[in-house]
Amino acid sequence: MERIPILQMGKCLLVTIQVDLQDRVAMQLQEDLSSTVEKTGATGVLIDISALEIVDSFIGRMLASISGITSVLDATTVVVGMQPAVAITLVELGLSLEGVRTALNVERGMALLRLRDGEGSDDTNA
Amino acid sequence: MERIPILQMGKCLLVTIQVDLQDRVAMQLQEDLSSTVEKTGATGVLIDISALEIVDSFIGRMLASISGITSVLDATTVVVGMQPAVAITLVELGLSLEGVRTALNVERGMALLRLRDGEGSDDTNA
Numbered sequence: 585m586e587r588i589p590i591l592q593m594g595k596c597l598l599v600t601i602q603v604d605l606q607d608r609v610a611m612q613l614q615e616d617l618s619s620t621v622e623k624t625g626a627t628g629v630l631i632d633i634s635a636l637e638i639v640d641s642f643i644g645r646m647l648a649s650i651s652g653i654t655s656v657l658d659a660t661t662v663v664v665g666m667q668p669a670v671a672i673t674l675v676e677l678g679l680s681l682e683g684v685r686t687a688l689n690v691e692r693g694m695a696l697l698r699l700r701d702g703e704g705s706d707d708t709n710a
Numbered sequence: 711m712e713r714i715p716i717l718q719m720g721k722c723l724l725v726t727i728q729v730d731l732q733d734r735v736a737m738q739l740q741e742d743l744s745s746t747v748e749k750t751g752a753t754g755v756l757i758d759i760s761a762l763e764i765v766d767s768f769i770g771r772m773l774a775s776i777s778g779i780t781s782v783l784d785a786t787t788v789v790v791g792m793q794p795a796v797a798i799t800l801v802e803l804g805l806s807l808e809g810v811r812t813a814l815n816v817e818r819g820m821a822l823l824r825l826r827d828g829e830g831s832d833d834t835n836a
Contacts, residue, residue, distance in 0.1 A: 635714070691718060
């Protein structure tokens, strides 16, 4: 009955994934995250996966799903801290983490969120 | 062979404890934290224990020890997110977490660290 804690820092939520994500833990995390985004009005979610040595298609789908859910709730999800070996495996497996933003580490992820927060949308740089 | 990830945010390190702390994991965390403080020049360490439902004397000693080590390295450790039930049990057991600073949550812990950073020492308010 584990539950992954969600830390709030300003308008940003931080989740560190340290344990193997079983179905139930992953579902719980999705629920907790969406209700926390709703409760706090957070505009950004950082998911740190630096402790994960394996990111399989299940975790990939979960990250994409969380990203989609928070996006509907008007919050941007950034996955940070991916180990180089994990990135290599992902590409080799053909998993592209579609729709999931990534950043090197928490600091860069926060900078990315601040940028989007400040400028509304950084996609329109015309 | 678990390892608790240490996240850097500015001059602050953040550790979220989610798993039961075995001796080896705890020792590893102490080593990792002290070397990261040395490497990054961090002045504050936040340890989030919101996922812990039990804080026994072993964890209490570990927190005190981490606090002591980082203090020698010129970084302040703040333990955040303690569950109310844990606080009750600690007091009932007569464990006082001596030398360990606590704060309600990550945000307040960060504010405490910023205060100490900005003012040098907030103990001398004369």
